[in-house]
Amino acid sequence: EQQEKWVPRAVNMEIIGTYAQTELGHGTFLRGLETTATYDPNTEEFVLNSPTLTAYKWWPGGLAHTANHCVVVAQLHSKGVNHGVHPFIVQIRDEDTHMPLPGVKVGEIGPKLSFSTANNGFLGFDNFRVPRDSMLMKNAQVLKDGTYVKSRLSKLTYGTMVFIRVMIVTDMAYYLSVGATIAIRYSAVRHQSKPKENEPEPQILDYVTQQHKLFIALASSHAFRVTGQWLWTTFVRVNKALTSGNADTLPELHAVACCLKAVTTRDAASMVEACRMSCGGHGYMTSSYLPILYGITTAACTYEGENTVLLLQTARSLVKAWQKGSKGKPLSPTEAYLMDKSPVPKWENTLDGIIAGFRRVSAGKVQDCVSKIDKLVKMGTSYEDAWNQTSVRLVAASEAHSRAVILATFRAEVSRAAAALSPPLARVLHQLVHLYTVYWALERVGDLLLYTSIAERDVQELQQQYEDLLQKIRPNTVGLVDAFDLRDEILNSTLGAYDGRVYERLMEEALKSPLNAEPVNQSFHKYLKPFMQGKL
Ligand SMILES: CC/C=C\C/C=C\C/C=C\C/C=C\CC/C=C/C(=O)SCCNC(=O)CCNC(=O)[C@H](O)C(C)(C)COP(=O)(O)OP(=O)(O)OC[C@H]1O[C@@H](n2cnc3c(N)ncnc32)[C@H](O)[C@@H]1OP(=O)(O)O
Numbered sequence: 001e002q003q004e005k006w007v008p009r010a011v012n013m014e015i016i017g018t019y020a021q022t023e024l025g026h027g028t029f030l031r032g033l034e035t036t037a038t039y040d041p042n043t044e045e046f047v048l049n050s051p052t053l054t055a056y057k058w059w060p061g062g063l064a065h066t067a068n069h070c071v072v073v074a075q076l077h078s079k080g081v082n083h084g085v086h087p088f089i090v091q092i093r094d095e096d097t098h099m100p101l102p103g104v105k106v107g108e109i110g111p112k113l114s115f116s117t118a119n120n121g122f123l124g125f126d127n128f129r130v131p132r133d134s135m136l137m138k139n140a141q142v143l144k145d146g147t148y149v150k151s152r153l154s155k156l157t158y159g160t161m162v163f164i165r166v167m168i169v170t171d172m173a174y175y176l177s178v179g180a181t182i183a184i185r186y187s188a189v190r191h192q193s194k195p196k197e198n199e200p201e202p203q204i205l206d207y208v209t210q211q212h213k214l215f216i217a218l219a220s221s222h223a224f225r226v227t228g229q230w231l232w233t234t235f236v237r238v239n240k241a242l243t244s245g246n247a248d249t250l251p252e253l254h255a256v257a258c259c260l261k262a263v264t265t266r267d268a269a270s271m272v273e274a275c276r277m278s279c280g281g282h283g284y285m286t287s288s289y290l291p292i293l294y295g296i297t298t299a300a301c302t303y304e305g306e307n308t309v310l311l312l313q314t315a316r317s318l319v320k321a322w323q324k325g326s327k328g329k330p331l332s333p334t335e336a337y338l339m340d341k342s343p344v345p346k347w348e349n350t351l352d353g354i355i356a357g358f359r360r361v362s363a364g365k366v367q368d369c370v371s372k373i374d375k376l377v378k379m380g381t382s383y384e385d386a387w388n389q390t391s392v393r394l395v396a397a398s399e400a401h402s403r404a405v406i407l408a409t410f411r412a413e414v415s416r417a418a419a420a421l422s423p424p425l426a427r428v429l430h431q432l433v434h435l436y437t438v439y440w441a442l443e444r445v446g447d448l449l450l451y452t453s454i455a456e457r458d459v460q461e462l463q464q465q466y467e468d469l470l471q472k473i474r475p476n477t478v479g480l481v482d483a484f485d486l487r488d489e490i491l492n493s494t495l496g497a498y499d500g501r502v503y504e505r506l507m508e509e510a511l512k513s514p515l516n517a518e519p520v521n522q523s524f525h526k527y528l529k530p531f532m533q534g535k536l
């Protein structure tokens with residue numbers, strides 16, 4: 001009924017909304033949110049109020065000047081009892097005049113690192129009344145007399161965040177495809193230095209260091225697209241089960257969505273920055289789009305759950321799984337490997353060997369965390385303090401788990417799809433899987449030395465495998481980014497345009513600057529000349 005009331009109006013843009021959860025004082029700790037929604041049975045209304053400055057909603061995208069409605073997350077009070085945070089759909093502006101409604105204080109939070117086109121806003125309520133059906137009652141309800149009917153699963157309130165985290169993994173695949181396209185096309189056009197005096201300046205794409213910076217971004221885009229598809233399929237399956245009242249698979253989805261969102265956003269931000277730096281000074285130009293792209297990807301490390309907090313959520317699940325498995329209870333499919341108690345096998349420099357190695361690293365780190373926590377608790381430390389003292393290791397265990405999931409998914413999905421591809425295309429995609437897997441084995445070689453039987457000669461061989469792969473992938477690099485098929489209008493980049501006219505585009509953009517409107521800028525007469533004449 002509520003969906004019938006609100007969804008059609010949102011779809012036809014009568015309602016422009018945003019998600020108003022975060023407050024000045026709280027973003028991570030949702031149970032600490034201060035906005036209140038108090039039920040008045042006499043009028044069958046909720047009274048929304050921001051009791052303190054820190055209760056003001058702060059950050060929601062589009063809130064400042066675009067949205068006329070929003071989903072407000074508030075502490076629900078009824079009959080004198082606080083039932084915790086619940087979502088409410090609230091009109092905040094007049095639909096004709098767009099003026100803020102009486103009792104609503106709304107505005108712009110100010111300049112940000114990037115996302116300058118999103119008017120992120122603040123929102124405060126001064127005993128603002130909304131009808132009872134403003135409470136989104138899919139999971140919990142408040143009856144007309146104020147009786148609270150609890151949800152069958154309180155964490156369903158957090159469902160929106162799981163959905164967005166699932167989507168963000170695919171978002172990161174897209175953003176990496178943009179960064180890789182810009183940087184690799186530019187690296188094909190840019191010629192620099194003379195390693196061989198009697199030969200012309202080479203393409204910077206032929207420097208192996210440049211390949212090392214860029215090819216992992218290209219491979220990661222495919223790895224995250226494939227993993228994002230797998231995660232979406234998992235989300236749809238869990239959501240279908242939830243609809244029929246079965247919440248058994250929700251904890252696994254929450255745990256894997258948390259660590260994949262955290263690892264893919266962190267990787268995307270650092271790899272987009274590497275793309276920016278690989279383009280030298282021109283990568284620092286706004287017209288290259290790379291600084292803006294960095295701002296977008298680094299924001300994702302914070303929004304929809306700050307990365308450290310999410311990695312700790314997954315660590316909570318991994319520790320619980322270890323404790324469950326140690327009692328012989330079955331584990332979820334993504335965590336089942338934790339109970340592999342077989343002897344550490346002889347190391348193999350193969351994809352399966354490396355994937356098995358990362359699972360050993362994750363299981364070993366989880367076991368070390370459980371041992372440390374148990375030891376601290378036995379010494380009289382509270383569990384919460386023991387958790388905090390172990391949290392750096394817990395984050396590392398969570399990252400290792402996430403990497404094992406991405407490596408295994410990327411390999412399995414490309415192997416499955418390869419049968420339907422032409423042999424040359426299958427070969428190139430397998431090279432990207434191989435590069436991605438060997439890259440991360442070398443990046444985490446310390447962990448592999450600690451938890452597997454990898455030896456020094458294996459590491460030397462992996463390094464050689466990696467350098468051979470860079471050489472094999474080089475001839476197809478431009479074709480691989482062209483295959484993302486990103487239009488120039490979407491790339492919005494002087495360095496990444498399909499025609500490669502980099503220098504002409506850089507100059508064209510420069511001449512658009514208002515500072516080039518006249519040969520002598522007024523600042524000369526107002527400041528420079530008086531200063532030079534000693535008059536300032
Ligand atoms: C291609 C590109 C095209 C388009 C993209 C274009 C642009 C992209 C632009 C933007 C992208 C979109 C959005 C940007 C806007 C951003 C929006 C936001 O940021 S919204 C706000 C997000 N905020 C958060 O995520 C808050 C994070 N905090 C939390 O989730 C909770 O506070 C936290 C889980 C950290 C702790 O909560 P708490 O109640 O203390 O839980 P506790 O740790 O005690 O665990 C209790 C229990 O609950 C389980 N649980 C927790 N969360 C969930 C969940 N979400 N689902 C299911 N279960 C959950 C937890 O596991 C635990 O269970 P057990 O007790 O262990 O059994």
Ligand SMILES: Cc1cc2nc3c(=O)[nH]c(=O)nc-3n(C[C@H](O)[C@H](O)[C@H](O)COP(=O)(O)OP(=O)(O)OC[C@H]3O[C@@H](n4cnc5c(N)ncnc54)[C@H](O)[C@@H]3O)c2cc1C
Pocket residue numbers: 018019020021022025026027028029058059060061115120299302303304305306307308309312
């Ligand atoms: C671009 C952008 C868009 C956004 N859009 C929206 C939106 O549309 N709607 C919305 O509601 N919100 C939005 N947000 C807000 C975002 O969800 C919050 O910023 C995010 O949840 C982090 O909360 P916080 O900012 O309060 O940081 P905090 O939670 O205060 O975190 C600060 C630091 O404390 C650490 N920390 C916190 N808790 C723990 C813990 N338990 N253990 C270990 N370390 C911890 C964190 O790791 C972090 O390093 C947006 C934010 C950004 C940057």
